[in-house]
Amino acid sequence: MKFLGYVRPDGTTGIRNYTLIMANGRGAANLAVLLTKLVSGTKVFVQPNENGRDADDRATIARTIVGLAKNANVGAVLIVGNKKNGGYPEFTHEAIVGEIAKSGKPMDTLFMDSCGGFQQAVGLGMRKARLLAQQASECSRQEVNLGALHMAVKCGYSDATSGMSGNPVVGNLFDRIVDDGGTAMFAETTEVIGAEHIVAKRFPDPAERLKFLNAVARVEEEARSTGEDIRTINPIPANIQAGLTTLEEKSLGAIAKSGTKPIQGCIRYAEIPKGKGLYYMDSWMSSSALFLGFAAAGSVLNIFQVGGGWFPNDAMMPTANTGLITPTLYMTGSPRTWEKAHQEMDFSSGTVISEREPIAQAGERLLAEVLRFASGRLTKGETMNVDDNLEVYLRGPGL
Known part of the structure; x- marks a missing residue:
């Protein structure tokens, strides 16, 4: 199986070809946003304010900046800032620009203190x-194997169809990608609770297994510290309205999206995996935060697997582009959701229920669609200028 992708100097392969403009420090965000409006073919990421954040959160923000710039969907990078060095140690020139430079892609920097201020910097x-942007446009698509693909998945608005048809079909896709030498990621620490013992058995490395189990225990303890049981918060109301009753029931359906292959590691939010294969990312369930973290970890195509809890009535919900530099493929395993929202969604595996289609056959159909999107076809979300407000998953308090 092959697709047409953009092969980068570091050997990674993208499916889009953007020039990314980012500020190293929130103080230069206005400059980055303005430049993106003025120059075609560019994307911008506005980071949260690093001031007053603890070291762990600052490291997360820095890791997100570097990871997005290194993502294979980015063909060139411009880093702007108030000055070359300043602020917290996580945002030094070497920590940000030096790390991005290792990707070998075209990049440049712009610092307002060395060019006369904001207006001159524009x-x-x-x-x-x-x-x-011109340099990035010189990169042409070339035929590559399926193993060059790096993907990630989140499920949301889960119902019974999520565990029966939606997530298992994604799992089948992931098995195919991993078998061909590719990389796949799944996440949502809240939504493995009750099924963590099943997931833990799939870590060949005991140290990585312990990292995973500790992440689950941490989330449960954080909930208890507020005086609440996580099971009274999750399932969310949409899940309950759609028929799910317990967090354990939801988790058993959710983990099906990971497939059956060994899990090579438990990575931090926005951490680039060290090798190929299947990985678990310790993260929250928010789609905007999670898809951003996936992109910073290298995913070039994200899947949002939607259950029947998305539509409480017959209203249509236009899809948003939740990926910044990484497009999102919307799919569902619910025949009812597909009937209501097929104009806004990219794929249906609801035929596993309505037509008794084998999961493997639906997985083959999904793979064919993925290869089309990877070769340049736009997702439904990409055809609309509606962007989700992306947020970084920060766990510490503002100090």
Whole structure:
């Protein structure tokens, strides 16, 4: 199985070809946003304010900036800032620019203190960004094997169909990608609770297994510290309205999206996996935060597997682009959701229920669609200028 992708200098393969403009420090965010509006083919990421954050959160923000820039969907990078070095140690020139430079892709920097201030930086930034966009456009698609693909999945608004048809079909896809030498990621620490013993058995490395189990225990303890049991918060109301009754029931359906292959590691939010294969990311369930973390970890195509709890009535919900540099493929295993929202969604595995289609056959159909999107076809979300407000998963308090 092959697709047409953009092969980068570091050997990774993208399915889109953006020039990414980012501020190293929230203080230069306005400059980055303005340049993106002025230069075609660019994307911008506005980070949360690093001031007053603890070291762990600052490291997460820095890891997200570097990871997004290294993502194979990015063909060139412009980093802007107030000054070359300043602020917290996580955001030094070497920690950010030096790490991104290791990817070998075209990149440049712009610092306002060395070019005369904001207004002068706009003009110089336009010239730099336009040149980078041109350089990125010189990269052409070439035929690559399925094993070059790096994907991730989140499920949401779960109901019974999520565990019966939606998530198992994604799991079948992931098994195929991993078997071909590719990389796949799943997450949502809240939604493995009650099924963590099943997932834990799939870690060949005892140290990685312990990291996973400790992450689950941490979430349960954080909930208890507020005086609540996590099971009174999750399942969420949409899950309950759709027929799920317990968090354990929800988790058993949710873990099906990971397939059956060994899990090579438990990685932090926005952490790039060290090798190929299947990985678990310790993260929250928010779609905007999770898809951003997946992109920073290298995913070039995200899947949002939606259950029957998405539509409480007959209203249509236009899909949003939740991926910044990584497009999102919306799919469902619910025949009812597909009937209501097929104009907004990219794929249905509800035929496993309505037509008794074998899961493997539905997985083969999904793989064919993935290869089309990987070769350049736009997802439904990408056809609309509606962007979800992306957020970084930060766990510490503002100090």
